[in-house]
């Protein structure tokens with residue numbers, strides 16, 4: 265299912281959890297999954313994630329009757345609520361929940377990958393055995409099509425309905441989870457902030473990302489059992505495509521033509537083939553981008569936005585153009601200029617002459633090293649450079 269969250273709260277992960285809790289006894293529950301989709305989708309939900317779960321039963325008809333009722337009573341009423349947006353300038357779309365059921369498991373890596381890189385419509389997708397609702401059917405189907413060959417895990421726990429205000433998480437348990445081998449994106453070191461609790465209105469108390477299911481389970485227990493963590497209605501470990509780089513294609517190598525710093529602080533790099541955008545919040549990517557010069561050769565990875573610019577998620581300088589300039593006149597301290605080929609240099613002010621030469625200043629930017637934005641400004645899908653187990657293969 266997808267597209268069930270709204271300004272009034274709610275989160276698609278919680279909707280799925282509640283559905284699982286309500287399942288009839290003849291149904292056994294398989295793995296649940298949380299799949300992040302194309303971040304630029306027009307009607308995206310808050311976290312732009314769809315969810316799915318494998319259900320097994322001898323009585324599919326009975327299950328479908330249950331799903332029909334559950335849809336009508338518990339999910340359909342969520343339709344039409346306006347979603348929150350972290351970007352005030354973004355158009356608000358009312359939520360349009362969708363749910364699909366496939367009798368057999370279906371995988372399609374090609375369509376799934378397309379769903380991470382562009383807007384898809386229902387016509388692009390295989391037809392489910394049964395479907396409910398509207399726009400959310402697209403994300404719901406993509407969540408099922410994801411082959412989950414490369415996957416990570418997220419343990420999510422939800423607050424009690426009466427809970428509001430600040431989330432109560434045990435501080436020592438937070439540190440413990442952060443230090444565990446195999447968890448990732450628990451904190452933003454630059455800001456010194458924990459990233460376990462979501463920001464804004466959400467029934468989610470915390471989400472712990474981990475490279476393996478075992479670590480996710482263990483960390484979940486640590487946090488839930490800690491004395492100062494508030495009570496929860498339940499928890500679930502999801503398989504997820506987070507931190508897989510699935511949304512990215514090959515890197516692009518280009519030669520810098522010019523660099524433009526926009527009024528808002530973002531930087532546009534005009535390169536031989538493409539325009540690249542470094543957001544103000546992107547840390548070293550932003551500061552390095554501003555110091556690039558014509559002739560630098562840079563390798564980038566990022567998603568193409570609807571305006572055709574590429575939003576930088578990974579960046580590596582391959583080659584720096586030498587920074588050369590003419591020597592200054594010893595009397596006037598002004599840069600001297602060439603008088604023509606083999607004619608030497610001359611100071612325009614006092615006429616001082618010297619042999620033709622260049623002065624080269626070294627450039628101090630790091631070469632052959634990948635950079636990515638700080639943890640809090642990264643896409644869910646982006647693989648962290650610092651502790652991802654298979655980072656060498658995919659970059």
Ligand SMILES: [Zn+2]
Pocket residue numbers: 593594595596597598611612613614615616
């Ligand atoms: Zn001079």
